[in-house]
Structures are given as C-alpha cells and as structure tokens.
Amino acid sequence: AAPSYDPGMTWLVTGGAGYIGGHVVRQLLEGGERVVVLDDLSSGERSRVPAGVPLLRGSTLDRAAVDEALREHRPTGLLHIAARKAVGESVERPLEYYRANLTGLQNVLESCVEHGVRRVLFSSSAAVYGLPDVDPVTESTPCAPLSPYGETKLAGEWLLAAAGRAHGLSTVALRYFNVAGAATPELADLGRSNLVPMVFEALTAGRRPLVFGTDYPTPDGTCVRDYIHVADVASAHLAALRRLAADPPGATSLVLNIGRGEGVSVRRMLEVIGRTTGYDATGQDAPRRPGDAASVVASAELIERELGWRAEYGIEEMIASAWQGWCARHPGARREGSKGS
Ligand code: WQD
Numbered sequence: 001a002a003p004s005y006d007p008g009m010t011w012l013v014t015g016g017a018g019y020i021g022g023h024v025v026r027q028l029l030e031g032g033e034r035v036v037v038l039d040d041l042s043s044g045e046r047s048r049v050p051a052g053v054p055l056l057r058g059s060t061l062d063r064a065a066v067d068e069a070l071r072e073h074r075p076t077g078l079l080h081i082a083a084r085k086a087v088g089e090s091v092e093r094p095l096e097y098y099r100a101n102l103t104g105l106q107n108v109l110e111s112c113v114e115h116g117v118r119r120v121l122f123s124s125s126a127a128v129y130g131l132p133d134v135d136p137v138t139e140s141t142p143c144a145p146l147s148p149y150g151e152t153k154l155a156g157e158w159l160l161a162a163a164g165r166a167h168g169l170s171t172v173a174l175r176y177f178n179v180a181g182a183a184t185p186e187l188a189d190l191g192r193s194n195l196v197p198m199v200f201e202a203l204t205a206g207r208r209p210l211v212f213g214t215d216y217p218t219p220d221g222t223c224v225r226d227y228i229h230v231a232d233v234a235s236a237h238l239a240a241l242r243r244l245a246a247d248p249p250g251a252t253s254l255v256l257n258i259g260r261g262e263g264v265s266v267r268r269m270l271e272v273i274g275r276t277t278g279y280d281a282t283g284q285d286a287p288r289r290p291g292d293a294a295s296v297v298a299s300a301e302l303i304e305r306e307l308g309w310r311a312e313y314g315i316e317e318m319i320a321s322a323w324q325g326w327c328a329r330h331p332g333a334r335r336e337g338s339k340g341s
Contacts, residue, residue, distance in 0.1 A: 008033040009245060012075040014060050014108065015082030017044025019189045020179060020233060024079060025053060027234035036073045039082065048187060060104035063111065070115040077119030077244055079237060080108050086193055087127065090149035101152035102159065109163045118249035120160065121240055124173040126296055128154040136299035139255050146291050161253055168250035172240045177226040177259035177298045179233055181318035188325020195269060196319065200326045203279040204333045211266050213288035222266035224295040226259040229313035233258055239307040259298025260311040276319045278335035
C-alpha cells in the first residue's frame with residue numbers, strides 16, 4: 001500500500017545493503033523518511049534493499065560515485081555505515097582496513113562538505129575501548145583499541161569530529177556493542193564471526209560450541225558482553241538522525257554508546273540458545289581467545305539522556321530472531337520443539 005505519511009527528508013545510507021545497514025534502512029522507511037542506498041555489494045545483498053529505495057552500486061572509495069550520489073539525490077544527511085568489520089582479518093590486512101574504513105570516510109566527508117550536506121552519522125564500535133577496566137563503560141572511558149579495526153573506528157571518530165568543527169557539520173558517532181538478532185529472517189546476519197552464529201553453526205554440525213575461557217573474573221568465569229538487538233541499533237539511528245535534523249547544522253557533535261547496559265555471560269547465552277533451538281548447547285571449555293576482555297558492558301545513560309532512546313528487546317528475542325534467520329537459510333537446522341518458528 002502507498003505510505004500514508006508525508007515523505008520525510010532524504011538520507012543517504014552507505015552500506016545500506018549490509019546486515020546493520022539493511023535494518024537501518026527499514027527503520028528509516030517505517031519512520032517516514034526517504035532513503036537512498038550507496039553500497040558496493042562486496043558483502044551487502046541487493047535483496048536487503050526494499051523495492052522503491054534507490055540502490056546506487058558504488059564504493060565509498062570511489063569519490064566520483066559519492067559525489068554523484070549527493071549531487072543527484074541532495075540528501076539532508078548521510079549515514080556512513082559501509083565498512084570492513086572483521087577484527088581478525090584487520091590484523092592480517094591492516095592496510096586494506098585503514099583504506100576501506102578511513103579513506104572511505106574521508107571521501108564521504110569531503111563530498112559532504114563540497115555538496116553542502118551538513119549532517120553525518122558514523123558507525124563506530126565498542127572496539128574503540130579495547131580492554132576497558134571499568135564497568136559499565138561510559139563514553140569518557142579512555143579508548144585503547146586492540147586491533148587495526150578498532151583503530152580505524154577511533155581514528156574515524158577523530159576525523160569526523162575535526163571535519164565537523166572545521167566545516168560546520170553536525171555529527172553523531174554511534175559505538176555499537178555486540179549486535180545480534182534480526183528484525184525479519186531475510187535481514188539476518190550472513191556472517192559467522194560472532195558468538196550467536198558460531199554457536200548455531202557448531203550445533204547444527206553436531207559439534208559442541210566452544211567457550212573461550214572459563215576462568216575470567218566474572219560471576220560464572222566466562223566473558224560478559226552487552227548484546228543488543230539489531231532492531232534496537234536501527235531505532236537508535238532513527239533517533240539520532242531526528243536529533244540531527246532538528247538541530248541547526250553544525251550545532252551537534254555526539255559520541256554515544258549503543259548498548260543495553262546489561263552484561264550477559266557466554267554460559268548464559270548458551271543456555272538461552274539451547275532452550276530456543278532445542279539443541280543441547282552445553283559448551284566445550286576452550287582456552288581464552290587472545291585479546292578478549294573479561295567484561296565489556298555499555299553505560300547507556302548518555303544516549304538515553306541525549307536522544308531519549310533505550311533498547312526494547314532482550315536476549316531471548318535476539319536469539320529467537322537470529323535462529324529464525326538461520327533456519328530460513330539452513331532449512332534442515334530446525335528441530336522438533338525448537339522455538340522461534
Ligand atoms: C562474544 C563473546 C568470545 C565465539 C567483536 C568485536 C567488536 C564487535 C563485535 C564490530 C566473547 C565468546 C565467541 C565462540 C565464545 N564487532 N565466544 N565462543 O569479541 O565481543 O566483539 O564483535 O564492531 O568490535 O571485537 O564478539 O561475538 O566474537 O564474542 O566463547 O564460539 O563470546 O570469547 O567473549 P566480541 P564475539
């Protein structure tokens with residue numbers, strides 16, 4: 001059916017065909033905004049971009065493609081979500097990561113300045129904190145990234161803030177904690193590099209899921225993280241861009257955690273995964289993974305104060321929706337008695 005709302009403003013979303021970008025696009029549309037996607041489809045999927053949303057196939061490394069998108073569509077603002085995000089890979093290929101993540105951002109910012117686009121939102125990460133020794137982690141906790149990936153996100157925040165100050169841009173950097181789940185099965189994460197999909201993969205292959213480290217100084221000895229539903233991550237973007245749209249350009253410069261403020265251990269995740277999937281998800285104890293912090297939990301106070309945003313979904317909904325997405329792609333995975341169907 002035709003939308004009954006007045007079309008809102010237009011926002012260019014780089015990486016809008018990706019896992020997180022696809023969810024952001026969907027939320028923006030539901031919020032009555034207009035969206036244009038720029039994505040090179042290197043890891044994104046065309047099918048994540050809804051009909052009616054222009055998909056410009058191009059890389060943020062191609063300055064001409066970014067210029068063309070801004071000239072053609074004249075957006076109110078830009079959400080720069082396109083990036084490389086595999087932490088381990090970034091250690092092996094730092095030059096590629098710096099180029100993709102920083103040159104990409106630099107192109108985007110130069111083009112915004114040239115075309116008078118003065119509102120920019122940037123996807124950052126809890127990876128900027130490294131091994132924080134405070135709980136919860138506030139935005140003023142010192143940053144000490146442990147990987148080239150985390151470095152590109154921290155340097156990206158600096159570049160964003162400096163360009164914002166010098167050129168009168170309003171900016172928001174959102175530091176995502178551990179993103180999981182899916183709003184619909186088709187939008188699920190296709191990667192296998194995070195806890196939830198790695199456990200699904202082990203279970204459905206008949207293996208026991210590995211628990212990396214059981215002697216951490218945490219209540220049950222396993223690592224504690226702040227898992228956040230991707231639909232909540234997306235609604236934080238909508239709240240942030242509304243703030244950018246309401247403030248005069250150049251007036252805003254925010255760095256905000258996106259988390260729930262609740263720590264969940266690996267053991268607890270396995271329990272919920274077991275109950276949701278119907279598989280025996282008893283973990284196999286394994287050595288600590290290098291570079292893992294015992295506990296990384298967001299303080300979500302600042303984003304609530306600044307944007308009035310807080311997370312809506314819990315662990316159960318993240319895992320059930322991730323499982324639905326997994327089963328949609330691996331039809332043999334579903335078991336008698338498994339939830340999320
Ligand atoms: C979560 C916990 C593991 C797999 C990374 C990046 C971060 C962000 C999200 C991009 C850890 C444990 C995992 C398994 C396990 N990415 N684990 N068995 O490392 O917290 O964060 O992804 O922005 O920047 O660093 O996420 O999902 O890899 O691990 O025990 O098979 O699960 O040790 O404690 P992580 P993760």
